[in-house]
Amino acid sequence: MPPNDIHVNKDGESDTITLTEKMKLKKDQYEVLKIICDTYQTSFSEYMQEALIEAIRFDIEEGNFCDTLLKKINGDDKTKNNSPRSSPDSLASDLINSDMDLLKKLQT
Numbered sequence: 001m002p003p004n005d006i007h008v009n010k011d012g013e014s015d016t017i018t019l020t021e022k023m024k025l026k027k028d029q030y031e032v033l034k035i036i037c038d039t040y041q042t043s044f045s046e047y048m049q050e051a052l053i054e055a056i057r058f059d060i061e062e063g064n065f066c067d068t069l070l071k072k073i074n075g076d077d078k079t080k081n082n083s084p085r086s087s088p089d090s091l092a093s094d095l096i097n098s099d100m101d102l103l104k105k106l107q108t
Helices: 027-040 044-062 064-073 087-107
Strands: 005-011 014-020
Touching: 027 044, 044 064
Parallel strands: none
Antiparallel strands: 005 014
């Protein structure tokens, strides 16, 4: 789901994109986030930016992101190719489902 609002800023030599997205946290989740930010002496936005970048990095390093893109690219080829699903595809699918389950748990 795309962010509600995206702003592209050109500040000097670097281009930055500001994402404005509403997040719903339970009171307990907010309190934990506040404790973490207070401990690291950082703002919510700085912490969330670092967490997002780390999550993207993890997906790329673990292969989840690349496998997902590969599935999208090969989506049309599955109807042409009669060979059974290979185990790396099955593993990637299991990892993606696991990631989705974890995200759902974190949202509740």
